[in-house]
Amino acid sequence: MPLADTPLLPALLTAVEAVATIAFAASGLLEAARKRLDAVGVCMVTGLAAFGGGTLRDVLLDRRPFFWVEHAGWLWALLALAAAAMAFMRARHFAPTARAMQWPDALGLGLFAAGGTLVALEQGMPAIVAVLMGVVTATFGGVLRDIVCNEIPSAFSDHRPYALCAFAGGWVVVGGYALAMPHPLAIGAGAAVTSALRVAALWTGWELPRWSPGGGER
Amino acid sequence: MPLADTPLLPALLTAVEAVATIAFAASGLLEAARKRLDAVGVCMVTGLAAFGGGTLRDVLLDRRPFFWVEHAGWLWALLALAAAAMAFMRARHFAPTARAMQWPDALGLGLFAAGGTLVALEQGMPAIVAVLMGVVTATFGGVLRDIVCNEIPSAFSDHRPYALCAFAGGWVVVGGYALAMPHPLAIGAGAAVTSALRVAALWTGWELPRWSPGGGER
Amino acid sequence: MPLADTPLLPALLTAVEAVATIAFAASGLLEAARKRLDAVGVCMVTGLAAFGGGTLRDVLLDRRPFFWVEHAGWLWALLALAAAAMAFMRARHFAPTARAMQWPDALGLGLFAAGGTLVALEQGMPAIVAVLMGVVTATFGGVLRDIVCNEIPSAFSDHRPYALCAFAGGWVVVGGYALAMPHPLAIGAGAAVTSALRVAALWTGWELPRWSPGGGER
Numbered sequence: 266m267p268l269a270d271t272p273l274l275p276a277l278l279t280a281v282e283a284v285a286t287i288a289f290a291a292s293g294l295l296e297a298a299r300k301r302l303d304a305v306g307v308c309m310v311t312g313l314a315a316f317g318g319g320t321l322r323d324v325l326l327d328r329r330p331f332f333w334v335e336h337a338g339w340l341w342a343l344l345a346l347a348a349a350a351m352a353f354m355r356a357r358h359f360a361p362t363a364r365a366m367q368w369p370d371a372l373g374l375g376l377f378a379a380g381g382t383l384v385a386l387e388q389g390m391p392a393i394v395a396v397l398m399g400v401v402t403a404t405f406g407g408v409l410r411d412i413v414c415n416e417i418p419s420a421f422s423d424h425r426p427y428a429l430c431a432f433a434g435g436w437v438v439v440g441g442y443a444l445a446m447p448h449p450l451a452i453g454a455g456a457a458v459t460s461a462l463r464v465a466a467l468w469t470g471w472e473l474p475r476w477s478p479g480g481g482e483r
Numbered sequence: 484m485p486l487a488d489t490p491l492l493p494a495l496l497t498a499v500e501a502v503a504t505i506a507f508a509a510s511g512l513l514e515a516a517r518k519r520l521d522a523v524g525v526c527m528v529t530g531l532a533a534f535g536g537g538t539l540r541d542v543l544l545d546r547r548p549f550f551w552v553e554h555a556g557w558l559w560a561l562l563a564l565a566a567a568a569m570a571f572m573r574a575r576h577f578a579p580t581a582r583a584m585q586w587p588d589a590l591g592l593g594l595f596a597a598g599g600t601l602v603a604l605e606q607g608m609p610a611i612v613a614v615l616m617g618v619v620t621a622t623f624g625g626v627l628r629d630i631v632c633n634e635i636p637s638a639f640s641d642h643r644p645y646a647l648c649a650f651a652g653g654w655v656v657v658g659g660y661a662l663a664m665p666h667p668l669a670i671g672a673g674a675a676v677t678s679a680l681r682v683a684a685l686w687t688g689w690e691l692p693r694w695s696p697g698g699g700e701r
Numbered sequence: 702m703p704l705a706d707t708p709l710l711p712a713l714l715t716a717v718e719a720v721a722t723i724a725f726a727a728s729g730l731l732e733a734a735r736k737r738l739d740a741v742g743v744c745m746v747t748g749l750a751a752f753g754g755g756t757l758r759d760v761l762l763d764r765r766p767f768f769w770v771e772h773a774g775w776l777w778a779l780l781a782l783a784a785a786a787m788a789f790m791r792a793r794h795f796a797p798t799a800r801a802m803q804w805p806d807a808l809g810l811g812l813f814a815a816g817g818t819l820v821a822l823e824q825g826m827p828a829i830v831a832v833l834m835g836v837v838t839a840t841f842g843g844v845l846r847d848i849v850c851n852e853i854p855s856a857f858s859d860h861r862p863y864a865l866c867a868f869a870g871g872w873v874v875v876g877g878y879a880l881a882m883p884h885p886l887a888i889g890a891g892a893a894v895t896s897a898l899r900v901a902a903l904w905t906g907w908e909l910p911r912w913s914p915g916g917g918e919r
Contacts, residue, residue: 297857303909305864306857320761325538327547329763337827351912391555408631413844415853417633421515421524428523473521476569543756545765609773626849635851639733639742646741691739694787 278376278449285373288366290315290343293410294350295359295366300414308347310410315343318406322381322398326388367467375460378403378431379452382438396435403431403459424473426466434459496594496667503591506584508533508561511628512568513577513584518632526565528628533561536624540599540616544606585685593678596621596649597670600656614653621649621677642691644684652677714812714885721809724802726751726779729846730786731795731802736850744783746846751779753842758817758834762824803903811896814839814867815888818874832871839867839895860909862902870895 293314297307316333323331333339354362381402385395404420404427411418420427434455441451465471511532515525534551541549551557572580599620603613622645626636638645652673659669683689729750733743752769759767769775790798817838821831840863844854856863870891877887901907 298912300853300858301912302853302857303860304912305909306854307912309857309864324542324760325549327545327763331761334826334830337829340829340833351910390552393555393558394552397558412630412848413854413857415633415851417518417520418524418631421520421527421631422518424521428527473523474569476516476519476522476525542760543767545763608770611773611776612770615776630848633851635736635738636742636849639738639745639849640736642739646745691741692787694734694737694740694743 281372281376284369285376286315286339287346288369288373289406290346291362291366292370292407294347295363296410296414296416298350298354298356298359302414304347304351307351308344310413311347312340312343313413314406314410315339316406317409318377318402318404319381321405321409322384322402325401326385326390326398328384328388368464371460371463371467372456374403374427374431374463375434375456375458376452378434378459379438379455382435382455383442383448383452386439386442392436392439395439396432399435399438399455400428400431404428424475426462426471426473429473430459430462430466433462499590499594502587503594504533504557505564506587506591507624508564509580509584510588510625512565513581514628514632514634516568516572516574516577520632522565522569525569526562528631529565530558530561531631532624532628533557534624535627536595536620536622537599539623539627540602540620543619544603544608544616546602546606586682589678589681589685590674592621592645592649592681593652593674593676594670596652596677597656597673600653600673601660601666601670604657604660610654610657613657614650617653617656617673618646618649622646642693644680644689644691647691648677648680648684651680717808717812720805721812722751722775723782724805724809725842726782727798727802728806728843730783731799732846732850732852734786734790734792734795738850740783740787743787744780746849747783748776748779749849750842750846751775753845754813754838754840755817755842757841757845758820758838761837762821762826762834764820764824804900807896807899807903808892810839810863810867810899811870811892811894812888814870814895815874815891818871818891819878819884819888822875822878828872828875831875832868835871835874835891836864836867840864860911862898862907862909865909866895866898866902869898 290311293311294307296314297310300306302310312333316331316339320331320333323329378399380399382395382399384402385398386392390398407420408418411420434457436455437458438451438455441454442448446454508529511529512525514532515528518524520528530551534549534557538549538551541547596617598617600613600617602620603616604610608616622638625638629636629638652675654673655676656669656673659672660666664672726747729747730743732750733746736742738746748769752767752775756767756769759765814835816835818831818835820838821834822828826834840856843856847854847856870893872891873894874887874891877890878884882890
């Protein structure tokens with residue numbers, strides 16, 4: 266992840282990153298359970314939800330090593346998380362867990378979108394591409410999770426602002442970068458905007474405008 | 484895209500490329516609308532349909548920068564296209580638009596297949612791999628569009644010649660390249676063969692032979 | 702594939718590899734037939750099942766050339782296999798073929814998991830990542846086959862040990878590599894463990910433990 270070598274607040278950032286990664290992983294865990302995947306599928310979808318977005322960004326930007334190669338301990342942590350969930354978690358815990366995870370997920374959305382945008386800017390990408398890479402980092406773990414689970418990605422279809430919050434926060438990072446802000450400040454500002462927008466959307470129940478109510482096939 | 488630095492007819496090629504890209508994008512736009520995706524999904528699937536094939540080819544061939552990084556203005560153009568469609572397009576426009584787009588789509592099929600084949604040949608790929616890369620360039624935008632929309636890819640299942648036309652035209656490019664033809668001529672010949680085959684298939688309603696009518700699960 | 706330059710038993714290994722690749726390809730062929738894909742889809746899904754896992758591993762590890770670029774004759778062989786199947790295979794052959802292919806498939810599972818793990822170790826990957834790369838090599842051809850055919854991957858959902866056998870065998874390779882065993886020996890040991898576990902699982906009908914019978918959505 267892009268924040269490893271920033272000079273400010275590294276411990277706080279690491280903690281936020283860990284909480285957010287677990288929230289992303291939990292979204293995969295719950296979806297895998299709902300789809301009644303087996304133990305292998307649960308571990309794979311958990312890992313895909315947690316690391317798929319950053320990995321896809323790094324493949325597109327041709328960057329190596331991946332986060333989960335550099336910090337391979339995270340793979341063990343996710344295996345342990347999946348094993349613990351399969352041992353102790355019951356169906357009646359699923360919905361409350363999903364609700365509780367919305368808040369750390371919003372943190373992760375902001376942090377990963379802002380971090381992904383900055384990584385792309387540092388590789389010399391144009392602003393719109395960098396913002397798109399931030400969106401990919403923050404949302405494509407969930408997109409890949411849904412594709413593997415044979416669902417239309419909820420980030421593309423639930424009419425709740427999610428990727429859009431990442432998009433907005435990405436432009437804050439672009440602005441901060443253009444103004445030569447220190448990187449942690451630019452990331453913090455972008456992450457704050459994204460997370461605040463997401464929390465506001467969750468609180469207010471805001472929905473994206475709908476297209477063409479008279480059409481479509483279902 | 485591979486044609487950027489060819490010496491002949493660059494303006495014409497650019498125009499054809501733009502028209503074809505818009506046709507590919509429109510296929511994503513219409514599929515996203517049929518599946519009732521939200522605004523984010525519409526933009527994502529539109530972009531995937533337009534650029535997914537060339538991007539996958541470049542990931543496989545380890546080429547950078549992608550077309551949409553080098554020409555990032557296209558990302559804005561697609562956002563504008565999606566926004567305009569969501570503002571002004573109604574369900575009754577969908578079927579006529581899909582029919583009208585068949586013809587520029589056939590142009591794009593030829594141009595992108597031929598261009599993709601030549602790109603792979605120039606990277607020293609064997610002929611069969613180069614032709615396959617042409618097919619990927621021309622058809623995998625649609626394949627990824629259908630996978631994200633939770634459909635079996637129509638290029639693999641509708642029994643209409645589509646990828647097959649790209650395959651045939653790719654061999655024309657291979658032949659022209661082996662004969663040391665100028666690149667624009669080889670691309671033009673391959674694109675013409677592919678597009679002509681596709682148009683002929685559309686006109687005649689030709690279908691691929693069916694396999695094992697007594698079998699299958701549905 | 703990673704075994705091309707090992708000094709021992711190259712002819713035997715090549716034969717095993719060929720048999721296993723055909724078994725993987727057959728799984729794609731049968732799935733494509735069950736889904737009634739057209740000729741293009743049959744060829745594509747056959748190739749994806751055979752080479753998708755190794756290709757994804759190489760994209761993640763940033764290795765080139767792919768197996769099917771270095772040995773492009775295999776692409777012709779798969780086209781011929783698909784054509785022969787479409788010409789001569791009837792629906793009543795599907796189930797017996799699928800059963801007969803379980804045994805060479807178990808060979809391929811072992812060989813590709815062990816080979817993929819060693820390739821990753823030689824690129825300096827941590828042990829857990831290398832084992833995961835072995836699992837990806839051996840199982841993601843089938844995962845991609847199922848995603849394209851619009852199914853939840855059977856490797857993630859059928860509760861039969863498949864990827865788990867590859868995971869176990871991968872650790873044998875890691876152990877052999879750490880002990881500086883000759884590579885063919887390490888691969889052979891890992892492949893033998895994986896294949897033996899898979900055959901044992903097939904024979905005994907062993908199933909992975911199920912999670913949370915009281916929950917899930919279907």
